[in-house]
Amino acid sequence: MNLFQQDHCLICNTIIQPAIGWRAIFSVEKEHLLCPACEGKLEKIDGETCQICCRPFRQFNEEFRKGDLCNDCFRWEEDPEWHGLLEKNHSLFLYNEFLKEVIAKYKFRGDYILAKVFTEFFKEEITKRNPDLLVPIPLSQERLYERGFNQAVGIINESRFFPSEILTRIHSEKQSKKSRSERIHLPQVFKLITETNIQGKRVVLIDDVYTTGSTLRHAAKLLKAAGAVSIQSLTLAR
Amino acid sequence: MRFIIKDGILIREDNEEDSLPITKIPTIPQPPINPNFAYNPDLQQLLTGKQLIIDDIPFTFNEIQTHYQNGYVTYRKGIVYKGKQPICARCGNKDPHWFAAFPCSRCGESCLYCRHCLMMGRISACTPLLGWNGPVPDTVYPTMILEWQGMLSEGQTVASDHVVEAIQQNQEHLVWAVCGAGKTEVLFAGIEAALSSKKRICIATPRTDVVLELTPRLRAAFPAITIASLYGGSEDRYLYAPLTIATTHQLLRFYQAFDTIILDEVDAFPYTVEESLQHAAIKARKLKSAMIYLTATPNEKWQRECRGGKRVYTTIPARFHRKPLPVPEFVWCGNWQKQLQKHKLPVNFITWIQNRIRANKQALVFFPHIPLMEKALIILRQLHPNIEAVHAEDPDRKNKVQKMREKQIPILLTTTILERGVTFPNIDVAVVGAEDTIFTESALVQIAGRAGRSKDHPDGVVTFFHYGKTDEMIKARRQIVSMNREGVRRGLLDG
Numbered sequence: 001m002n003l004f005q006q007d008h009c010l011i012c013n014t015i016i017q018p019a020i021g022w023r024a025i026f027s028v029e030k031e032h033l034l035c036p037a038c039e040g041k042l043e044k045i046d047g048e049t050c051q052i053c054c055r056p057f058r059q060f061n062e063e064f065r066k067g068d069l070c071n072d073c074f075r076w077e078e079d080p081e082w083h084g085l086l087e088k089n090h091s092l093f094l095y096n097e098f099l100k101e102v103i104a105k106y107k108f109r110g111d112y113i114l115a116k117v118f119t120e121f122f123k124e125e126i127t128k129r130n131p132d133l134l135v136p137i138p139l140s141q142e143r144l145y146e147r148g149f150n151q152a153v154g155i156i157n158e159s160r161f162f163p164s165e166i167l168t169r170i171h172s173e174k175q176s177k178k179s180r181s182e183r184i185h186l187p188q189v190f191k192l193i194t195e196t197n198i199q200g201k202r203v204v205l206i207d208d209v210y211t212t213g214s215t216l217r218h219a220a221k222l223l224k225a226a227g228a229v230s231i232q233s234l235t236l237a238r
Numbered sequence: 239m240r241f242i243i244k245d246g247i248l249i250r251e252d253n254e255e256d257s258l259p260i261t262k263i264p265t266i267p268q269p270p271i272n273p274n275f276a277y278n279p280d281l282q283q284l285l286t287g288k289q290l291i292i293d294d295i296p297f298t299f300n301e302i303q304t305h306y307q308n309g310y311v312t313y314r315k316g317i318v319y320k321g322k323q324p325i326c327a328r329c330g331n332k333d334p335h336w337f338a339a340f341p342c343s344r345c346g347e348s349c350l351y352c353r354h355c356l357m358m359g360r361i362s363a364c365t366p367l368l369g370w371n372g373p374v375p376d377t378v379y380p381t382m383i384l385e386w387q388g389m390l391s392e393g394q395t396v397a398s399d400h401v402v403e404a405i406q407q408n409q410e411h412l413v414w415a416v417c418g419a420g421k422t423e424v425l426f427a428g429i430e431a432a433l434s435s436k437k438r439i440c441i442a443t444p445r446t447d448v449v450l451e452l453t454p455r456l457r458a459a460f461p462a463i464t465i466a467s468l469y470g471g472s473e474d475r476y477l478y479a480p481l482t483i484a485t486t487h488q489l490l491r492f493y494q495a496f497d498t499i500i501l502d503e504v505d506a507f508p509y510t511v512e513e514s515l516q517h518a519a520i521k522a523r524k525l526k527s528a529m530i531y532l533t534a535t536p537n538e539k540w541q542r543e544c545r546g547g548k549r550v551y552t553t554i555p556a557r558f559h560r561k562p563l564p565v566p567e568f569v570w571c572g573n574w575q576k577q578l579q580k581h582k583l584p585v586n587f588i589t590w591i592q593n594r595i596r597a598n599k600q601a602l603v604f605f606p607h608i609p610l611m612e613k614a615l616i617i618l619r620q621l622h623p624n625i626e627a628v629h630a631e632d633p634d635r636k637n638k639v640q641k642m643r644e645k646q647i648p649i650l651l652t653t654t655i656l657e658r659g660v661t662f663p664n665i666d667v668a669v670v671g672a673e674d675t676i677f678t679e680s681a682l683v684q685i686a687g688r689a690g691r692s693k694d695h696p697d698g699v700v701t702f703f704h705y706g707k708t709d710e711m712i713k714a715r716r717q718i719v720s721m722n723r724e725g726v727r728r729g730l731l732d733g
Contacts, residue, residue, distance in 0.1 A: 008335050110360045111353060112340030144343050146293070148360070157341065 009035035010117055011102060033116055041098040045091055045238060053213055054091045054238050076217065085220040087230050091210050091238030092121045099237050103208055107151040115158040118236050122159045125234055131204040133164040137215060140169045152206040166196045167219060190222050199227035210235040239344045239364050243267060247307055250299065259345040259364035261315045268371065271309035277372055281305060283478040285370035287438065287495025289314065289328060291359050292368065302368060310372040316365035317350055326352035328361050329490055330517030354514060355490060369493055377480050380462035384430040393554040393730045394424050400552045401428035405498050405528045412531040412540065415554035416563055416721050417687025421532050422452065425500060426459055428530065433463060433480055437497035440482040442489055442519065444503060446470065448659060452483050486515045492522035499523050500530040503658065505537055505680050534687060535680035556725035560732045561696035563718050564689045568711060571703040574671060578613045587670060587703050594666060595622050595648055601666040603651045604685055606674035611651050618649065627651035657684045664695035672702035672711050682714035
């Protein structure tokens with residue numbers, strides 16, 4: 001505990017009152033990053049979810065569910081072109097209004113330090129999966145210059161892992177302005193950096209938000225073709 | 239973004255080995271003005287008196303650099319160091335917990351950035367702050383500047399003359415005017431004086447709603463003058479204007495711009511709270527300039543400075559309608575919070591409400607906290623179903639205020655958000671729990687100032703229900719009483 005500098009919540013900047021008690025005195029002090037109010041607004045994804053994309057079933061109607069899968073993933077898997085490419089996605093939190101604001105401030109306003117909000121949870125999931133490569137979804141050159149950093153690389157670095165930046169982007173248009181069908185039927189948006197050998201590697205793709213899963217599946221397709229044995233993904237929000 | 243100095247000029251070189259982010263360059267050379275250079279008038283309009291970052295403006299870096307090399311644009315460091323301590327050059331933040339670093343793709347280094355003013359675009363160690371060094375844009379002034387035809391009260395006239403004088407002499411002046419004195423009209427002659435001697439002038443206030451309210455009034459008074467109205471998301475951000483109305487927050491984008499700054503509601507949040515906004519006001523004025531402060535409730539320090547002769551000020555102790563300010567009465571109401579836990583309210587307060595409902599007189603009732611107010615609402619609704627409550631985060635806030643204006647709501651419960659700015663013509667006012675620390679002297683004076691605003695209904699009842707009188711309550715009443723006394727003494731009140 002630092003007696004002279006109080007911890008401020010990374011998100012709302014209120015002073016975090018340290019817990020007082022025997023446990024606080026005798027246990028290794030954990031860094032206080034969030035106040036209890038902000039921490040409470042992050043909703044961990046739990047309960048029954050789609051076996052591929054991690055969408056919680058309680059969020060939507062039974063009629064959109066196909067066995068263990070959500071309707072969207074079912075449609076992806078039906079298509080032989082996409083079948084089995086993305087083995088499994090895991091997302092840390094629900095993309096609620098609060099998290100939307102936090103992620104927007106992190107990547108659009110460029111408040112890099114907010115990456116730390118997620119690192120503890122991120123480390124835990126990566127350690128569980130223990131992949132050979134952590135591959136961040138890339139930004140175009142223009143976008144990278146504009147923002148100053150890649151949000152997925154930021155999370156990987158701040159969690160003390162090594163990002164394998166082996167993908168680059170061919171197109172530079174913004175994803176968020178396209179409809180689902182436009183995104184799915186897009187020709188390949190990524191390119192593999194030449195001389196990358198990923199033969200037999202187990203890859204986890206890293207992105208900030210899983211929306212339609214099309215970005216991640218395009219990346220997976222490329223990596224699979226280049227010889228990766230399995231491709232999973234981890235995102236902050238779903 | 240990285241620079242080197244070559245032949246006495248700062249040049250962008252992202253890949254050269256001895257290039258540096260701008261903050262690490264010891265001194266930034268300023269090339270002399272090249273009088274033969276044809277500068278871009280749009281850039282001139284945009285940058286005059288400003289401190290902007292490249293991401294703020296629709297010009298390429300090359301164009302900006304050419305203007306710099308010809309002496310027309312200035313570069314300043316976004317982050318400056320005082321010894322080892324970083325300071326944000328835009329917002330003045332020097333608090334270490336408001337800084338963080340990131341691996342920056344622009345300069346390729348671990349780059350320190352300011353989190354404090356991040357929402358206005360990130361300032362980091364490799365960010366140049368852009369300014370204008372060339373001639374100021376030409377403004378054509380009409381022969382008739384002020385077209386306002388109204389009359390000033392006696393008290394307003396005195397203050398107005400002092401404001402004119404302070405603006406002409408580049409002095410500081412405080413106008414301490416009671417709620418309802420008519421502060422805005424007091425400024426008109428001063429603004430006219432400034433504009434007629436081609437001075438650039440700014441009215442700054444902490445609150446966006448005040449900017450929105452002032453803009454049409456000033457456009458009507460100065461119809462031939464270009465007015466820029468600036469708040470978060472406003473459309474005038476690229477407009478160069480002789481008269482600017484802005485939130486104090488927007489002042490962060492200005493640098494040595496104004497010959498006169500008028501700071502309205504200087505006591506209101508967040509100006510006194512936030513050092514950075516004081517920093518903004520000081521940065522935005524020219525070195526030789528006038529500063530006019532306008533408030534109904536100066537803080538204790540300022541009041542002391544006034545009494546001690548250390549601050550030049552003028553009071554307007556009487557309202558425009560020449561009737562005294564309603565003086566608050568104090569009524570003890572016991573442990574009202576405990577009663578609320580048992581779903582009850584103090585009897586004397588209930589009676590007060592019933593009397594208003596019976597007499598068909600609207601009232602505004604202030605509570606210190608939202609949860610308590612909502613408990614009280616449930617109880618009071620039994621007296622009248624149309625009673626409503628409003629607070630800062632209420633999405634229906636505007637609508638409820640509007641319904642109060644239309645007299646569809648008999649009693650409106652509120653937190654301190656309606657303490658200033660909002661005017662209902664004929665209401666009584668109560669505070670429940672006036673002892674709470676949220677009710678400072680200035681908050682209570684503002685609250686009392688909601689009553690008796692119109693000339694048709696110049697009196698209203700103001701009651702502070704409390705569980706133990708506080709100094710703040712006493713000081714608030716004393717301030718109101720002394721203003722009334724001064725009004726009588728100066729002959730500004732009618733019988």
